Amino acid sequence: METDCPKRPPSKVRFPERAVPAGPRRRQRVTPPRVRWADRTARTLITLGGLGTIAAVLLVGLFLVWVVWPLFQPERLAPAARAAIPFFGAPLQTIVDERSTMFAVVFGDGRIEAYRADTGERVATEQLFEGGSNGERLSAWTFSPRHGTFACARDDGQLCMGRIGFATSFVPPKQVPRDVRLKLDAAGSGASGLRPDRVRPAPRKPPSEACAVFRSGILQKTPEGQYRLQQLQVEQQAPLRRKGQAPVVLLDQAESARGRVLAYLTADGRLHVARTVERKNLLTARITVRLREGSCPVTLPRGQLPEYLLLSGLGDTVYVVWSDGRLQRFDTSQPQRPVRAGTTDLIEEPSVRVTTVVFLAGRTSLAVGDSLGRVRIWFPAKTGQRDAADGAVLLCGHQLWASRAAVRRLAASTRSRLLAAAYADGAVRIFQVTTERELASVSLPRSERAVNTLMLSPRDDHLFALTNRELFAWRIDAPHPEISVRALLGRVWYEGYPEPEHVWQSSSGTDDFEPKYGLMPLIFGTLKATFYSLLFGAPLALLAAVYTSEFLTPRTKAIVKPTIEMMASLPSVVLGFLAALVLAPVVEEVLPELLLAFATVPFAYLFLAKASQIGCRELSAGIGRHLQRLRSAGALKRWADWFIPLRSTALRERWHTAGMILALPLGLSLAVWLGPRVERWLFAGDIMAWLDRQTGSGLGAWFLLLMPLSVLMVAIGFHLWLRPALRPVAASWSRQAFALLDLAIFLVVCAVTVGLASCLATGLTALGWDPRGTVVGTYVQRNALIVGFVMGFAIIPIIYTVAEDALSAVPASLRAASLAAGATPWQTAARVVVPTAMSGLFSSLMIGLGRAVGETMIVLMAAGNTPLMDWNIFNGFRTLSANIAVELPEAVKDSTHYRVLFLAALTLFALTFVVNTVAEVIRLRFRKRAFQL
């Protein structure tokens, strides 16, 4: 505060708080140390506390940014290990364990070996077909990492199934050899087997532990101090009996709801589909597996067998792919009878070859790599056109084209939409498929370009590549790969959708579900709610504010204004509950009447206003005189004074007030009376069925939409042409006669408005257009109309208060000058007061908008909460705020979902902050100007 500064003596004086610093009589009295100390302490405390409090409040925004920030961090591939491997060439399959400590390799001769993931050291060896291995080789092989099951075919034609996995067990510390224990303890539980990234440690992940080879497995020390052992585990079932003896060339398997499904192609070009049936012998408890199979021939172009065979996740579709890009699709929803469902060309160019095909997680989308370096994602979608047997078409949803070198290997994540690709030029890239984003890329050294195997670890945290001689491992640093600005705000083509769309769907019952974080439907919902509530609330609040400040007596104003202001502290949950449980059922009953009321209530007001001009003045003067006589005769009691004032002008005021109060029920009852008639005329007698497009034509909808337009056009026309033309008439006619004329004109104008709207509506309907399904459409009980009503009501107090303050701040001198110059109160209000207060009124609207944007409880309870993008006023929606309230309690901390919800909160925060700041700055500027006037 500046009050203490100027009187202070120069700084050399030791006690600046001295009471009288300079004067003829220098007092030696000094401020007692206690007081001085108290003052200093208070100053420090208040400064610290004040600044701290303000900082804490501003921290809210910063904290939101801090949580959201990792969403937009660039992804990286950090080198984690490089080691020599003791085998050469491409194995059939590699499988990484859950913790990325080891991987198993399946070779063509049925050997399965486990290697350490960081050093490439061999840990264990197992052999398929034990005892019966007479140099047979595997002719076909398939493995599903999700279930850990494999199926294989030997070149003698036998089919086998089994399971490969990694068993986890905990070893008591006493059984761990001392040297191993010391080594693990020395490494500490923070050290990783894979080389840790020195630049940036993996955020918020339990550090993987140093490991050692122990009992043909990998031993690790957990952060809790236990010793955890990972071991390779292979189970094999007895060979299956199958029909026919032709050797199996290609094989795939899937887990359907009714058991495992196998699909295999034999060398004679037949596709076989088999469901496995397990039988348990009750006596011996032995399980026998039988195949229930069916087959169908595959059309072989030029007698060539296909290169790839893939069976979808539910076992209901088989894809057969040739290297020239031909794809045949079979519908195998009944495994006993596979049906050919269609053919697709995956590649248009004749010379380009398909180099690799894999399924993405969920086994629905195919990722096809070709020799041009493209990776295309194909998935079936129902487009509505019935050219395929099952109504679905294979669509190319995404194309990832980052290089001209041929794609060599693809590896799809088993839990997300990550896809890793190795190219012929030694580049390795990872992509997020849905957003078509290349997340990161690395290059292999020149000598080791040919990647034989590419694998993603089950947790998506490591990427492994095997070349002929070496093993490469990278840590994937991509906590939120599916998020980008485009994915959040743009249209995204999700699996199974016929086209790119804005979708918000954060959770689902199934495991293979891909969360869809399109914020657009929520932003749309927020805007829809704000728009409709402002449409209803803003005009009412502004008009009421003008009336309060310009036409009400101070005594009435002193009652009315606090009443409305008190409503601002009405809890919004109350309004939400009333909207959902009281208003929504009622509105559903009286919808036509309600829609009509928007026209009839203003009509009633205008009509009564015009009517009151005719005789009110003379009548009130006459009655006034009469009352005067009664009063002087003592026939009236004291209390009657309020009701029957002395002056005729005051009497007229009372009449007007009574009229204004009466007009509302009048308009409403007019609506109720007209309602059924209009419903029969426009909406075929039942507005619900009509909105659902079951009955009637588009006439009613056009009428609804064109009515406001027609009112606007007629009003403009009236003011531009009719009013100037009326002026000479008005001047020459008597007041009463003109009032009659005015009323007649008003009725004619109303008729013209309705006529214009119905003419236009008839014309547009005759053209065959029907707007149902756009702004009006199927009625849902909790909808935008209800929210518009109730939220409009909720924002009325705040808009009203700020607007009224702005209007009252207009100096009285301006009003007085205008009135003195002969302007009527209306002219003063419309041409002097409102323009002066315009910026204040604008700022009141902005503040109301800010309030509507963030309102939670009303929309949560009354909006139905379906994330749709639909302008239909009779349909529900979901706003950002309601979405947070619904989903945040269930979101896992630090997950993508959690951060996206924080982003939604940040959006709300930023939006309201900006809107409010603009409003506040405008308001302050207006206030300054008003004081200057």
Place this chain on the structure above:
Amino acid sequence: MTTPVLANRSDPTSSAPVGDSPPSPRSALRGTQSGASLMTRSESVVWLLGGALVICLAMIVGLLSLIVWQGLVTFWPRPVVLIRLADGQAVMGEVVREETAEARTETPPHDVQAQPARRLLLRVGNYELTQEHYRWVSDAQTDGQPAERPAWAVVFERMAWGRFYGFPKAFLIGDDTIAQTPAAVWAAFQKYHSQVRRQWRQRRRLEHDEAGEVNRLMEQARLRLKKFELEHGKDSPQWKAAHAEFETIQEALERRFARIRHDIETIDRWNSRYQLRVETADGRETTLLLKDIVRAYPANRLSWLDRWKIYGARWWEFVSAEPREANTEGGVFPAIWGTVVMTLLMTTAVVPFGVLAALYLREYAKPGLAVSAVRIAVNNLAGVPSIVFGVFGLGFFCYIIGASIDELLFAEKLPSPTFGTGGLLWASLTLALLTLPVVIVATEEALAAVPRSMREGSLGCGATQWQTIRRIVLPKAMPGILTGMILAMARGAGEVAPLMLVGAVKLAPELPVDRVFPYVHLQRSFMHLAFHIYDLGFQSPNSEAAKPMVFTTTLLLIAIIAALNLSAIAIRNRLQRKYEPGHF
């Protein structure tokens, strides 16, 4: 009042643009103005403005009267009617609603006739027999007889299964039938009911307080053992000693628990002897245990005084008892208590900091661009959606601060969180943050209203700045500060959206403040009136039964908030008068 006086003067045609055309002889003759004055006054537009105000006020009045009316009539005991249906059935219950128009919605499950002219919604109760609480009865279904009001139709409010409507048949104690006629049964009921209920309350005390204490002690012992295990490791000597101690404690507690169990069983046996045989309107007989009956009254035999008594008793139960039947019956005392405790905690957190910040901004900071920017920012935070504060509270208080506290102090309870989830403390702090701008703005305004001359006078007399603030500025600004505080309380009491994230729950087993050490349990989740409204109205499985409760809860909440607002106004007025002489 500017309008009438000035308007009269401005009536002449001077403002009309056609001044040169002479007034018509007729109007000159009658001494009135021409029609142009009508055009300049634009009466119709003014009516529209007034109409907007009338509509706003009508909505407010309508809304408030709806809540007040619905809230007040809920507890009024209504007569019980008996309607005989054409198919020989009889339904008995209270009339909840009457509809005359053909209804498009709410197709009731039992509405067999199409297009009923008039239908009644009856609360029929007897859920365990009929599997329904409410039933629509249309005129077409009845046999044409008017509804009867049987004299001995008795309404039983029960602990479970909702209400029961029936005729008393017999009163049994053990196997002895001591009354057979309705009047005698009713007399016996009145004689024994209070006694049985007293026993029941005793039993509840045993179950809730004593058994609860045993459970708590057991949990404490378990946690102590867990702590030893975490500190010294399992099988360490310290742990073994602790384990031995734990086992002795456990044994003692189990003995104590068995004793309590025995007491409870004794009371149960004694109470179960008192039985009431009742008959429904359909003639089905069933037995009600006296201990399960909260209240009963012969609805059609009540005098006005009786009705008022029941009405008052129900209100008392509402504000003092715990909820029953998934919150649709009983009271809301835990919610009131939670609201009060949370609001008080919030106030103690928000007021000192709000006042500090305002003092700094107004008295210590050098005015300039930075301070006005901060002021605008603080002002705007009042407009930031409350849900955003909830998000912040969950992410920052619960997940970061709370989780750290858990790791430091409550490691033995992990992984179940103590402070790492929503609770009283975090809810209060979140709402404190939400209402901080209100307090800062109000305090700043109050400080700004203290005349500069007073400050300068004080400083001129030699007081230090702190003395000036403490003795002169703060007392003078006190009404404004108090107003801000109460407004903040009113806002905080009605907020739900942030509470949904940081700690309000549907049903809290324990109160946040009770008689158990340490008395204030900051980590507990709590019930809240406004959240109660949301939960009842929106998530209740039986929304028809919940509706009356929602209205009464709403009425209570609005009454509290209105009282807070009005007291803000009253305090401001009183303090203003009190400090008025100080003004010079």
